[in-house]
Amino acid sequence: MTLSTIKVTDTNLVSTTTAESLRLRDILKSLPREVFAKNRQKAWTTVVINVLMVGLGYWGLAIAPWYLTPLLWIFTGTALTGFFVIGHDCGHRSFANRRWVNDLVGHIFMLPLxxxxxxxxxxxxxxxxxxxxxEEDNAWQPFQPEFYDSMPKAGQWGYRLMRGRFWWLASIIHWSMMHFDWTKFQGKERQKVKLSALVVLGFASVAFPLLIATTGVWGFVKFWLLPWLVYHFWMSTFTLVHHTAPEIPFTPATQWNEAQAQLFGTVHCDYPRWVEFLCHDINVHIPHHISTAIPSYNLRLAHSAIKEKWGDSIRETRFSWSLMKQITDECHLYDSEDYYKSFNEYHAGSKN
Incomplete structure (x- = not known):
């Protein structure tokens, strides 16, 4: 890891030079055709390697001395994040050509999570x-000050935690509050969501009691809960970094430009190589927002093509504590002029 940011560009400059003329289809045309090609061998090799890595992690947890357990939790939880990325490709139909294969594999790999x-x-x-x-995006959208002020004190306190040093818990809140209530979905989607929710709840109702019966409560914590928390750490971190920086705006619908949001509002972040390997390059994220049809194993090739054409404008950074400190210190509430306002700035301004 490093404490330096690789590149930050001026959003206002990008806005004035590209917003009116740039279209998403123009960006798509600039990419090599091969980045969209699904490769069955690569896809299933990714599956096999990921299963072996998760198996290795659990094998280590079963036999390793206690002092290695924290490292194995980190390894296993990160490998389980790779399970999610496989399900992620299935959700975008970029894993296989057949929809039923995507749905089946997606369900299987999200089951342990x-x-x-x-x-x-x-x-x-x-x-x-x-x-x-x-007011539309459902991933890390900053609250507007008026909405924040209207919240009860407990809600404000929780929001401050999730936007601050406890950002790594936000994925758990998102998971629990948004993904099990099928009544929020309409038509055929409701039945599909209901099916998925019942599948994972049924799995948990069998797997958790069996795990506790065979390994005890500590076994449940050791083999499932702690790796699962590591997975959510990465989910929270990845998704926060993907579109959050002091220079990246959330834009009202009347001003929103699709191409600019996907190309210049998405962050490429370099993580340690072992994380990139276990999580299938999901943080090579700009091409994924240009087209969700690009499989994970083609993201680096697509990024190279994007960087060749827009290298002076795209955002690239490196995972570090200083990066997370900047985001969690500054990117709190929506501000129409400066994009973000920190809690300290907002409360100081309210007193004046």
Missing amino acids: IYPFHSWRILHNYHHAHTNKL
Whole structure:
């Protein structure tokens, strides 16, 4: 890891030079055709490697001395994040050509995470359709000051935690509050979401008692809960960094530009190589927002093409504590002029 940011560009400059003329289809035409090609061998090799890595993690947890357990929790939880990324490709139909294969594999790989596949798929695709659009995007949208002020004190306290040093818990809140209530979905989508929710709840109702019966409560904590929390740490971190920086605006619908939001409002972040390997390059994220049809194993090739054409304008950074400190210190509430206002700035201004 490093404490330096690789590149930050001026959003206002990008806005004035590209917003009116740039279209998403123009960006798509600039990418090599091969980045959209599904490769069955690569896809299933990814599956095999990921299963082996998760198996290795659990094997280590079963036999390793106690002092290695924290490292194995980190390894296993990160490998389980790779399970989610496979389900992620399935949700975008970029894993296989047949829809039923995507749905089946997506359900299987999200099962250990107790994550309903269809609810996540639908909500996540909505995020792609409304990336960084104010009052529409469902991923890390900053609260507007008026809404924040209208919240009860407990709600404000919780929001401050999730936007601050406890950002790593936000994915759990999102998972529990948005993905199990099928009544929030309409038509055929409701039945699919209901199916996914019942599948994972049924799995949990069998797997958890069996795990506790065979390994005890500590076994449940050791083999499932702690790796699951590591997975949510990465989910919270990845999704926060993907579209959050002091220079990246959330834009009202009347001003929103699809191409600009996807190309310049998405962040490429370099993580340690072992994280990139276990999580299938999901943080090579700009091409994924240009087209969700690009499989994870083609993201780096697509990014190279994007960087060759827009390298001076795209955002690239490196995962570090200083990066997370900047985001969690500054990116709190929506501000129409400066994009973000910190809690300290907002409360100081309220007193004046």
